[in-house]
Amino acid sequence: MVPGAVDRTITSITSTKIPTCQSGDTVAAILEQLVGNQWESADTIYVLKDRRLIGRIDITNLLQAADTTHASRLMERAKARMHPDADREHAVFLAVKEDRDEIPVVDGDGRLIGAVTSQAIIDTMHREHLESALLSAGIQKTGIKITDLASARVRFAVRSRAPWLLFGLVVGLFLSVISSQFEATLRETIALAFFPPVIAYIADSVGTQSEAIAVRAFAVMDIDYGPYLLRELFIGLIIGSMIGVLGGLGATFIAGSLQIGVVVGLSLFVSSAVATLLASLIPIGFILLDVDPALGSGPLATALQDIISIVIYFLFALTLL
Amino acid sequence: MVPGAVDRTITSITSTKIPTCQSGDTVAAILEQLVGNQWESADTIYVLKDRRLIGRIDITNLLQAADTTHASRLMERAKARMHPDADREHAVFLAVKEDRDEIPVVDGDGRLIGAVTSQAIIDTMHREHLESALLSAGIQKTGIKITDLASARVRFAVRSRAPWLLFGLVVGLFLSVISSQFEATLRETIALAFFPPVIAYIADSVGTQSEAIAVRAFAVMDIDYGPYLLRELFIGLIIGSMIGVLGGLGATFIAGSLQIGVVVGLSLFVSSAVATLLASLIPIGFILLDVDPALGSGPLATALQDIISIVIYFLFALTLL
Structure with missing residues (x-):
């Protein structure tokens, strides 16, 4: 494990207040349940059966559907999904690979735990790219912001940069x-x-x-x-x-x-x-x-x-x- | 301009079918207008005055508000915004800096043209990071996928890699x-x-x-x-x-x-x-x-x-x- 590692688990970036429904629910019922609740993200409604994740409905698809349509008609398979033990980088990987902006997290039995929202994906992606770029340039700091490195105290900059240079020497x-x-x-x-x-x-x-x-x-x-x-x-x-x-x-x-x-x-x-x-x-x-x-x-x-x-x-x- | 450049304008990644409202609209009216329309993204409702962008409402905030609340009460300033002439990388920059997953695009008069959605931001971010990483490794190909470089014909790989090596020689x-x-x-x-x-x-x-x-x-x-x-x-x-x-x-x-x-x-x-x-x-x-x-x-x-x-x-x- 790289020293100074930060929490890289999916759990640390999973939102749990996300809308769900049953496959038999109508659009009207889902909309009614959506309103009046405080969601962390409402981009996607997850379709459950016995708490197991069986599909997802994009809110844009929900909004354009007729009131009486059933969730089962609207939903698509939630193919991209993660286990809570996965590395958080895996959310970024799935988002890019499956062209999604939100990835659900399910436990070993397929039960929905939460979702990594677009904002968390963008944030994680930025951090991971930055860390990789700095690491391959021989600057070893995890969880750092580029603004810190470019403006922080000289002493901090030297300490981040010296170890790999001494190795190089x-x-x-x-x-x-x-x-x-x-x-x-x-x-x-x-x-x-x-x-x-x-x-x-x-x-x-x-x-x-x-x-x-x-x-x-x-x-x-x-x-x-x-x-x-x-x-x-x-x-x-x-x-x-x-x-x-x-x-x-x-x-x-x-x-x-x-x-x-x-x-x-x-x-x-x-x-x-x-x-x-x-x-x-x-x-x-x-x-x-x-x-x-x-x-x-x-x-x-x-x-x-x-x-x-x-x-x-x-x-x-x-x-x- | 780097040879082989792809379309880097914001316009190429701007979604135009996004929900808007007026500052005097009630939540009930906004929700009614949301339903039944086909949006490219419904994460954010943009508040307009004379077609000028004056604020934004997150759909999660809209859903939890009382029916009679006015948009002006819910909205926050749409500080992060872009001009259509901006480089598409600017959307990524603003998303990271302002902690947003969607960035509106407005013309010179402040009129809303569209928005770069989270999916476009994730996609752009991935491409830009990849291009920078390859470029700084001396592999000059824009608009390429890493899967192409790792699996495409050897001839293609050699052609992407040889120029900077010959320069190095x-x-x-x-x-x-x-x-x-x-x-x-x-x-x-x-x-x-x-x-x-x-x-x-x-x-x-x-x-x-x-x-x-x-x-x-x-x-x-x-x-x-x-x-x-x-x-x-x-x-x-x-x-x-x-x-x-x-x-x-x-x-x-x-x-x-x-x-x-x-x-x-x-x-x-x-x-x-x-x-x-x-x-x-x-x-x-x-x-x-x-x-x-x-x-x-x-x-x-x-x-x-x-x-x-x-x-x-x-x-x-x-x-x-």
């Missing part, structure tokens, strides 16, 4: 330690020192793209990980070969050495392919560990990609030069 | 050209070759944080750029000094040279401070140019930060060694 110095292990190789072929930044840069960029897609796709789709990873690897190989050929040509020209061009080109190719795969695997890992996958689209993934790409580079250099 | 090779200009310095002090990746990595991380905050803060707050930039620079100086001292100590240890430690530490310090400032300036620049600021939280900003940080590093090396 450790990773970065580790990159330097790796490079220092290849001092002899570097000394022999000084031009090798020109290219680590471009190798890390490209691996990071390719990975960032894969993560952005994976994190969001896994949130809304039922995905077979196997084929998804194969497809990503295939994309990585295609993109990697384009980047590898062009980058290799560029490096040949810059270093004035075909051998170095080949090392740079091969490294770009292999590390791009590895980055697509790794960047999709990390969010899967986090999902399996029940951690917010957005964490995997940030500094942690960048770190791994940078390290792997630099190692690949020096191994090619050692082997081919 | 050009930038990366430019980094190599810069390094190659310092070949003599590198040859003299080979340990200098160990640190460019960590310098670029930290500048990039600090910048990514600043961009994530700036892009979102500028979207929801009225910000005085001057004080905001000064505050960011101050944060950059604090963070930079922490990272600079620790990184400098690490580099001293790795390279076995205090001189190199000083070069690395100072470079980390200066490039962190510059990165916070630059990362806030780029979104401001894009806003002034009327381009989506999310574009500035991505590959373009990373590129600039990497280049500047590497130049800073080698200049310190040249000056101090």
Whole structure:
């Protein structure tokens, strides 16, 4: 669990004062019951049978129907529904997927507990998006408002931002330690020192793209990980070969050495392919560990990609030069 | 304007069949008018005077009021409102800021044109967040669904992802050209070759944080750029000094040279401070140019930060060694 977590249960955002009716009720009876009561939301009337949710009627449909129409004629299936144990993000997911602005919450027996209203969905959606965006930028604060971060005391801003940067520094110095292990190789072929930044840069960029897609796709789709990873690897190989050929040509020209061009080109190719795969695997890992996958689209993934790409580079250099 | 832009006007998502009333109408009269009509949304009843919008009544408040109450007693000011020329993202902004799930659209004379309903707000919010996230990951496709990117033909995926990667490659090779200009310095002090990746990595991380905050803060707050930039620079100086001292100590240890430690530490310090400032300036620049600021939280900003940080590093090396 991410530190500083807020209450993410559906219950915390469920409205319970919502209108219900029985399938045999007429429109006139439902309207009569609607008036004079204090609802938290009246957008949807939920149709119950033995307290079990069997359907929903949009208030716009209710208002245009004839007085004598029965609820059973007007209702549609309440397909989108949630269990109270679900994460509140699930309400957002269902709202987007099923094109609804209110999602009912039912218990294990199908009995209506309440509903997450449009206002709660909009609010939750905004918070979740903000948290993911900040988290993947390496700013770890949950339940925060962007206005706080942009205007609060400097001390607060530094404390939100420093931890992942210090982690990044450790990773970065580790990159330097790796490079220092290849001092002899570097000394022999000084031009090798020109290219680590471009190798890390490209691996990071390719990975960032894969993560952005994976994190969001896994949130809304039922995905077979196997084929998804194969497809990503295939994309990585295609993109990697384009980047590898062009980058290799560029490096040949810059270093004035075909051998170095080949090392740079091969490294770009292999590390791009590895980055697509790794960047999709990390969010899967986090999902399996029940951690917010957005964490995997940030500094942690960048770190791994940078390290792997630099190692690949020096191994090619050692082997081919 | 970003290529491939979709219709972003409010009009494209405005519902016009929404209930209205006059301030003198009684609850009974409003309810009577509500029933039997086909509304696109009935969440809010808009109170008009000479077709001008003067207030709003939530349907939940209408339902619980006594029959003889007048609209003027029930209504609240419709503070959150939009002009039809506004960007549709503005509806999302107002919904979040004013805690509303429906936003009325009024013309220049204050006459009600329609309303953006909760469903349109949820849908727009989802699309805008997705587009920003993909754009800042260097995937340029507007009006796309994440499911398309995660499952569509490989060719489509490659075409969405390749342009910014090729841009990144050009930038990366430019980094190599810069390094190659310092070949003599590198040859003299080979340990200098160990640190460019960590310098670029930290500048990039600090910048990514600043961009994530700036892009979102500028979207929801009225910000005085001057004080905001000064505050960011101050944060950059604090963070930079922490990272600079620790990184400098690490580099001293790795390279076995205090001189190199000083070069690395100072470079980390200066490039962190510059990165916070630059990362806030780029979104401001894009806003002034009327381009989506999310574009500035991505590959373009990373590129600039990497280049500047590497130049800073080698200049310190040249000056101090």
